[in-house]
Amino acid sequence: MQFTKGHGAGNDFVILEDPDGRLALTPELVAALCDRHRGIGGDGVLRVIRTAKHPDAVGRAADAEWFMDYWNADGSIAEMCGNGVRVFARYLAGSGLAGTGSFPILTRAGLVRAVIDGDTIAVDMPTPRLGAAGTATIAQLTLPGTAVDVGNPHLVSVLPDSIDLDSLDLTRAPVVDPALFPAGVNVEFVTPLPPLDGFDRHVRMRVHERGSGETLACGSGALAVAAVVLHDAGLAVGTVAVDLLGGRLVATRGDAGWTLAGPAVLVASGETTLG
Numbered sequence: 001m002q003f004t005k006g007h008g009a010g011n012d013f014v015i016l017e018d019p020d021g022r023l024a025l026t027p028e029l030v031a032a033l034c035d036r037h038r039g040i041g042g043d044g045v046l047r048v049i050r051t052a053k054h055p056d057a058v059g060r061a062a063d064a065e066w067f068m069d070y071w072n073a074d075g076s077i078a079e080m081c082g083n084g085v086r087v088f089a090r091y092l093a094g095s096g097l098a099g100t101g102s103f104p105i106l107t108r109a110g111l112v113r114a115v116i117d118g119d120t121i122a123v124d125m126p127t128p129r130l131g132a133a134g135t136a137t138i139a140q141l142t143l144p145g146t147a148v149d150v151g152n153p154h155l156v157s158v159l160p161d162s163i164d165l166d167s168l169d170l171t172r173a174p175v176v177d178p179a180l181f182p183a184g185v186n187v188e189f190v191t192p193l194p195p196l197d198g199f200d201r202h203v204r205m206r207v208h209e210r211g212s213g214e215t216l217a218c219g220s221g222a223l224a225v226a227a228v229v230l231h232d233a234g235l236a237v238g239t240v241a242v243d244l245l246g247g248r249l250v251a252t253r254g255d256a257g258w259t260l261a262g263p264a265v266l267v268a269s270g271e272t273t274l275g
């Protein structure tokens with residue numbers, strides 16, 4: 001089986017080109033591919049499949065030729081992946097399956113449009129919806145947060161000054177209220193950074209992702225964080241620089257909606273005997 005490996009700000013994916021849906025992709029195969037010791041290694045799998053060929057995309061072939069079939073490293077399926085869709089766009093452009101400028105991609109959370117500008121790929125993302133207050137507990141520490149729906153579920157916790165972001169142990173999932181997040185949740189912790197020219201807000205973030213553990217970056221998480229930060233600042237539009245372990249993502253709320261921008265690169269391709 002042929003694969004390509006790529007990442008967006010260190011959030012890494014195994015990409016499988018399967019235009020006609022012939023591959024028997026199972027949770028077990030996804031977990032094996034993503035295994036960092038016995039497989040290729042990745043935070044998730046992106047299957048590149050024609051919209052017309054995937055049951056989750058039935059009837060949407062007129063909107064976009066390609067569907068991002070996204071899987072987490074543990075073999076679970078997620079609705080959206082902000083870095084994944086940017087890497088997916090890089091793959092489509094690089095392999096000639098799409099043009100090199102701007103094109104639509106269907107995801108389980110709806111249609112997005114990717115715009116390629118050199119090393120940066122921007123996508124217009126679903127509008128984040130702020131929800132109920134919740135908490136995230138790590139060991140003895142319980143931190144307040146806000147639920148945010150970006151097509152996939154998030155809990156954003158802005159840390160008080162007394163808590164050092166680097167001190168949080170994210171080797172295990174923070175404990176959340178299962179009634180608030182019946183399908184699990186991605187949990188983001190955020191701390192403000194000094195102002196940066198060209199940005200309305202500048203923050204640092206770490207994330208524990210549902211189905212993947214702590215990752216170096218999460219695009220939908222960065223958008224969720226920006227939504228909370230702009231809301232807390234009373235800003236109806238604005239641009240937020242989100243610094244993550246793997247690099248910087250830029251989340252913008254404009255008059256026409258939300259965009260997520262950052263690097264997306266392909267680093268390897270080859271053949272695996274898995275699957």
Ligand SMILES: N[C@@H](CCC[C@H](N)C(=O)O)C(=O)O
Binds near residue numbers: 077084
């Ligand atoms: N890393 C992604 C999010 C991937 C899906 C997430 N783990 C979930 O289960 O919702 C991103 O960049 O948005």
